[in-house]
Amino acid sequence: MPHATPPADLLINGLTIRPGERVLTRLVISKLPSGTVIDVPVHVFRSTEPGPTVLLMAGMHGDEVNGIETIRRLIRRDQLRPLCGTIIAIPILNIYGFLNFSREVPDGKDVNRSFPGHPRGSLASRVAHRFMREVMPLVDYGIDFHTGGAARSNYSQVRCQLGIPENDALAAAFAAPFTLHSALRPGSLREAAWKQQKSIIVYETGESLRLEEAGIERALEGTFRVLKHLGMLAEAPAAARPTIVCMRHTWLRARFAGLFRSHVQNGQYLEKGQTYGSVADPYGEMAVRLESPVAGYVIGLNHMPVVNQGDALLHIGVPEVRPETPAAG
Ligand SMILES: [Zn+2]
Numbered sequence: 001m002p003h004a005t006p007p008a009d010l011l012i013n014g015l016t017i018r019p020g021e022r023v024l025t026r027l028v029i030s031k032l033p034s035g036t037v038i039d040v041p042v043h044v045f046r047s048t049e050p051g052p053t054v055l056l057m058a059g060m061h062g063d064e065v066n067g068i069e070t071i072r073r074l075i076r077r078d079q080l081r082p083l084c085g086t087i088i089a090i091p092i093l094n095i096y097g098f099l100n101f102s103r104e105v106p107d108g109k110d111v112n113r114s115f116p117g118h119p120r121g122s123l124a125s126r127v128a129h130r131f132m133r134e135v136m137p138l139v140d141y142g143i144d145f146h147t148g149g150a151a152r153s154n155y156s157q158v159r160c161q162l163g164i165p166e167n168d169a170l171a172a173a174f175a176a177p178f179t180l181h182s183a184l185r186p187g188s189l190r191e192a193a194w195k196q197q198k199s200i201i202v203y204e205t206g207e208s209l210r211l212e213e214a215g216i217e218r219a220l221e222g223t224f225r226v227l228k229h230l231g232m233l234a235e236a237p238a239a240a241r242p243t244i245v246c247m248r249h250t251w252l253r254a255r256f257a258g259l260f261r262s263h264v265q266n267g268q269y270l271e272k273g274q275t276y277g278s279v280a281d282p283y284g285e286m287a288v289r290l291e292s293p294v295a296g297y298v299i300g301l302n303h304m305p306v307v308n309q310g311d312a313l314l315h316i317g318v319p320e321v322r323p324e325t326p327a328a329g
């Protein structure tokens with residue numbers, strides 16, 4: 001995908017931003033019942049040289065703080081100075097969720113299932129629409145930062161539709177410990193981007209409402225590598241190792257309700273038949289060992305000890321190549 005050479009002036013939210021300028025603008029979304037205006041701060045960093053426009057966005061799910069912290073650091077440390085092109089950084093898209101420590105907006109709808117949105121739709125739909133109208137037309141590439149939901153922690157991973165050269169290249173450049181092939185979901189940002197031939201990858205690390213320092217560091221380094229790959233940064237830390245690609249991944253779910261204890265670490269390799277934990281009733285009557293039906297890497301782990309039947313316990317990524325020396329990721 002050839003990136004659009006940005007026009008000399010970039011128009012966003014009614015503002016004209018010239019090459020070389022850095023601007024903070026605020027997209028007004030709506031008002032709270034109290035009358036408080038909810039707006040989304042959008043940082044724009046432009047080089048004097050033409051080049052691609054890259055979106056760095058977090059907080060689509062308001063309780064997923066690792067991404068918010070990642071973008072905050074990039075801004076605070078003044079590390080978004082592109083050699084060419086433009087970086088658009090949005091630390092929190094879903095301000096409502098952030099205020100409420102919640103994934104969704106107050107009516108319970110998920111912004112990431114509400115794209116492309118509508119100006120008179122539900123609140124989530126309005127957030128999506130405002131983004132699609134003001135920001136998406138400018139974007140060539142993007143990284144959307146997430147975490148696991150509820151008490152499920154994701155080991156650092158990039159998710160995207162693989163087999164598309166731009167996505168493959170971005171995921172390889174980011175070089176997270178794992179890269180998952182992930183089909184496009186209806187109403188998601190990735191789907192909306194793809195319909196406009198723009199390449200947005202998702203980075204996931206940790207769980208909601210918990211900061212995970214190692215995952216944030218991997219997020220920062222991966223972002224620098226993507227920006228270097230696009231010619232927008234001169235230097236980036238080398239990846240510790242190439243990413244492990246998993247075309248297939250599957251959740252292991254609880255067959256019994258009770259207290260769940262895991263015997264594995266996030267990121268580790270699990271053999272088929274290996275015990276990964278147990279579920280016990282809380283009264284000392286029974287306990288069941290859990291064995292993995294597949295071999296693969298633990299890429300997501302439930303930290304909630306009280307589980308119902310059907311709850312997701314472990315996310316397993318099946319690597320394309322069986323590792324010679326299975327090791328923690
Ligand atoms: Zn999310």
